[in-house]
Amino acid sequence: MTAPATPLGAARRLPRTLALRLGVPVVAVVLWQLAARARGSVFFPTPARIVEHGYHLWFSGPAERAFLTDAAVRDLLPSLGRVLAGFALAAAGGIVLGLALGRSRTVYALCDPVLQFARAVPPPALVPVFVVVFDLGTPMQLASIVFGAIWPVLINTAEGVRGIDPLRLDVAATVRMRPAERIVLLYLPAALPRIFAGLRLSLSLSLILMVFSELLPGTADGIGFSLTDAQTRSDLLTVWAVMVLLGALGHLLNSALLAVERLALGRHRAAHRT
Amino acid sequence: MSPATAGRKRTGRARNALLGAVGVLVAFAACEALGRSGMVRSTFLPPASEVLVRAVELGGDTTFLNGVGATLEAWATGLALACALAIPLGLLLGSVPAAAQATRVLIEFLRPVPSVALIPLVSLLLGAGSETTVALVTYACVWPVLFNTVYGLGETDPLAKDTLRAFGFGRLAVLLMASLPSAAPFIAAGVRISAATALILAVAGEILAGFGEGLGTFIAQAGMATDGTRDVLAGVVWAGALGLVINLALTAVERRLFPWAPEHRGSRA
Numbered sequence: 001m002t003a004p005a006t007p008l009g010a011a012r013r014l015p016r017t018l019a020l021r022l023g024v025p026v027v028a029v030v031l032w033q034l035a036a037r038a039r040g041s042v043f044f045p046t047p048a049r050i051v052e053h054g055y056h057l058w059f060s061g062p063a064e065r066a067f068l069t070d071a072a073v074r075d076l077l078p079s080l081g082r083v084l085a086g087f088a089l090a091a092a093g094g095i096v097l098g099l100a101l102g103r104s105r106t107v108y109a110l111c112d113p114v115l116q117f118a119r120a121v122p123p124p125a126l127v128p129v130f131v132v133v134f135d136l137g138t139p140m141q142l143a144s145i146v147f148g149a150i151w152p153v154l155i156n157t158a159e160g161v162r163g164i165d166p167l168r169l170d171v172a173a174t175v176r177m178r179p180a181e182r183i184v185l186l187y188l189p190a191a192l193p194r195i196f197a198g199l200r201l202s203l204s205l206s207l208i209l210m211v212f213s214e215l216l217p218g219t220a221d222g223i224g225f226s227l228t229d230a231q232t233r234s235d236l237l238t239v240w241a242v243m244v245l246l247g248a249l250g251h252l253l254n255s256a257l258l259a260v261e262r263l264a265l266g267r268h269r270a271a272h273r274t
Numbered sequence: 275m276s277p278a279t280a281g282r283k284r285t286g287r288a289r290n291a292l293l294g295a296v297g298v299l300v301a302f303a304a305c306e307a308l309g310r311s312g313m314v315r316s317t318f319l320p321p322a323s324e325v326l327v328r329a330v331e332l333g334g335d336t337t338f339l340n341g342v343g344a345t346l347e348a349w350a351t352g353l354a355l356a357c358a359l360a361i362p363l364g365l366l367l368g369s370v371p372a373a374a375q376a377t378r379v380l381i382e383f384l385r386p387v388p389s390v391a392l393i394p395l396v397s398l399l400l401g402a403g404s405e406t407t408v409a410l411v412t413y414a415c416v417w418p419v420l421f422n423t424v425y426g427l428g429e430t431d432p433l434a435k436d437t438l439r440a441f442g443f444g445r446l447a448v449l450l451m452a453s454l455p456s457a458a459p460f461i462a463a464g465v466r467i468s469a470a471t472a473l474i475l476a477v478a479g480e481i482l483a484g485f486g487e488g489l490g491t492f493i494a495q496a497g498m499a500t501d502g503t504r505d506v507l508a509g510v511v512w513a514g515a516l517g518l519v520i521n522l523a524l525t526a527v528e529r530r531l532f533p534w535a536p537e538h539r540g541s542r543a
Contacts, residue, residue, distance in 0.1 A: 017375055024376035025383075043399055109293035114301045120470070120517030124390075124478035125490070125510045128497025132506070133318050207388040212478055215393065224391070231394035239395050243387055250386025 045237050054241035071226070076245075079223040082138060083210040083253075086145025090202055094150045095195060098157025099187055108158060115155060123148025123205065124212050131216065141213040141222075148209045149202040156198030160191025196261045203257055207250055320504040328508040338492060342512065345489040348404050349476045352411025353468060360416045361461060364423025368457070369449055374424070381420075389414035389475055393482050403486065407479040414475045415468035419461065426460025427453050459532035466524040473517050489513055 029047050036046040045053075058072035065073070101108050101115075127144045134140035164187065172186055188195075214224025223242060230238035302322050309321030332338045367374040389410055400406045434452040443451065480490025489509060496505035 020372055020375040021379055025379045028380060106293060109290040110297035110300075112290070113294040113298050117514050117518055120521060121510055121514035122474040122477040122517060124474060124481055125493055125513040128481070128493055128506050129503060129510065131497060132503050204386070204388070207386070208390045208474075208478075211388045212390045212482075215390065215482055227391060227394050231398060234398065236395075236398065239398065243391060243395060246391045247383050247387040250388060251383060254386055 043236060045240060049237060050240045050244060053237045054245060057238065057241060058245070074221055075223055075226045078138075078221045079210055079214065080249075082141050082145065082222070083206050086142050086210065087149060087203055087206040089142070090146045090149035090206065091153055091199055093146065094153025094198065094202070095157050097150075098154045098191070098195075099161060099183060101154070102158035102161025102191070103187065105162075108162065115151070119151040119155060123209055127209075127213055127216065136216070136218040137220075141210065141219075144213045145206050145209045149205040152201035152205070153195065153198040156194040157191050160194035161187045163194075164190040193265060196257075196265065199257060199261075200254070203253060204250070207246070207253070211246065318503060320507065324504055325507040325511060328504050329511040332508055332512065337487075341487040341492050342489050342516070344404065344487045345476050345480065346516070348407040348411060348479075348488070349469075349472050352408045352476070353415050353465070353472045355408065355412040356415030356468060356472075357419055357465060359412070360419035360464075361423055364420045364461075365427065365449065365454070367420070368424040368427030369445070369453065385417050389471075390478055390482075393479060397483070403483075406483065407476055407488075410479050411472045411475045414471050418467040418471065419464040422460045422464025422467075423457060426457030429460065430456045459528070459534075462524075462528045462532060466521065466528065469520050469524055470517060473513070473520065477513060489516075 032044075033046045033048060036044045056069075058069055058076060059067050061067050061069035061072065068076070101111055123144065126147060127140075130140045130143045130147070134143055168186060168190070172182055177185065210222075211224045211227070213219070214222035215228050217228075219225045219228075223246065227239060227242045230236075230242065305319070305322035309319050309324075367377060392410055392413060393406070396409050397406045400409060430453045434456070435448050438448045438452050476488070477490040477493070480486070480488035481494040483491070489512060493506050493509040493513070496502035496509060499505070
């Protein structure tokens with residue numbers, strides 16, 4: 001009913017699909033623009049002003065710096081670096097530990113309750129602990145991101161390894177696969193779909209924790225800092241612009257991860273078919 | 275299931291529970307040793323036993339319990355609001371393809387906005403109070419419920435729908451009699467995922483607001499006090515326990531209501 005059966009049908013539907021997909025958001029933005037203009041409320045600036053403000057704030061710099069302004073270098077780059085580094089550490093740590101836990105039923109049973117508890121702790125609750133231990137700054141923020149985002153990857157990897165077909169393990173034993181080969185040829189491919197499901201959760205958690213750790217009083221730079229800074233100055237235009245920027249950033253990072261997933265899982269599926 | 279395999283399963287489960295208990299003890303002892311050894315300053319990491327004693331003590335503290343109650347209230351209100359918004363919307367988007375296409379771009383740009391980033395805006399609009407926390411929790415919880423509802427509707431058996439249609443039932447009747455029941459386990463799983471997110475947001479909102487009452491407020495204020503790490507960790511123990519209890523309760527309810535759902539089939543049999 002939804003999927004067009006023939007390429008011709010798809011071509012015929014394309015204008016309608018495009019109109020629906022782009023038309024409604026455009027109408028929504030235009031309505032917002034008109035309504036905000038008519039009301040003139042400080043709290044709801046028009047979309048045009050938000051975009052313009054964001055452009056002036058971050059993307060109107062010199063060409064040799066990829067048009068980034070000083071504010072962008074001060075606010076965006078540190079945040080981007082933290083979220084990427086934190087996510088990468090959480091992903092690597094989660095996959096390695098997950099592989100280690102998932103391979104042995106005994107080890108998994110040993111760690112299961114502790115893991116369940118660690119996962120149940122809302123990550124922001126731990127940030128005050130990291131503030132005391134690491135003081136304010138990048139190490140504290142990285143620790144918060146890694147500690148909050150590692151669990152979905154770790155648990156999903158372990159579950160994926162546990163769910164591996166016993167027949168494949170027997171085959172691996174028969175052909176005398178070495179442990180390293182087992183990990184690369186057997187465990188990782190089998191756990192890959194679940195690992196990516198965990199990575200998606202971790203990515204959005206990393207973004208949340210990046211912003212959260214930068215919102216804390218005492219931070220000196222980053223997107224979250226510019227947000228609190230704008231809040232104390234009641235600069236709603238900047239608050240809105242940061243929100244739009246974060247939405248775009250989240251969308252971008254998520255699309256990138258999905259592209260990697262499609263690539264990795266596509267190869268994985270092709271390998272399984274042959 | 276034969277009695278023999280049932281028995282093996284039972285001893286397996288007992289063994290896992292025992293191993294789990296050992297694991298908890300080892301982790302506890304490790305934290306205790308780390309706290310006592312002097313390797314880490316005890317203001318940074320107090321021994322686990324002290325934290326646990328403090329956590330138990332807090333269980334008898336009415337002010338603290340009131341705070342936990344306030345957190346849970348914001349949590350439940352936000353989650354309920356999110357369900358009230360997301361389930362009907364999900365049913366609409368899942369059964370009317372045109373509506374799904376029309377809202378797709380909007381949703382894809384709203385969803386990745388990290389909900390914590392809304393705190394400054396929402397607190398400027400609503401003031402720092404429980405309304406702000408509830409609004410944040412609602413925003414964050416709408417997405418998992420919405421997506422799971424849409425996804426669940428897509429998994430409905432077309433035969434069931436066709437059968438009802440052949441009997442002359444209208445669109446709404448088919449939706450309510452065939453699609454909704456078959457999507458219900460997916461919706462419930464979405465609610466469970468949201469419940470965890472809701473707790474994260476409730477605590478995060480309270481920590482950043484820094485006043486009022488609530489578990490997050492308690493943790494934030496203890497974090498600012500000198501030598502407050504023990505209180506912070508006791509609060510974290512409470513937060514983790516709450517998250518665990520909520521998750522276990524919801525999983526149990528799901529298993530009760532939808533024993534056929536794919537997630538529970540394996541664990542039940």
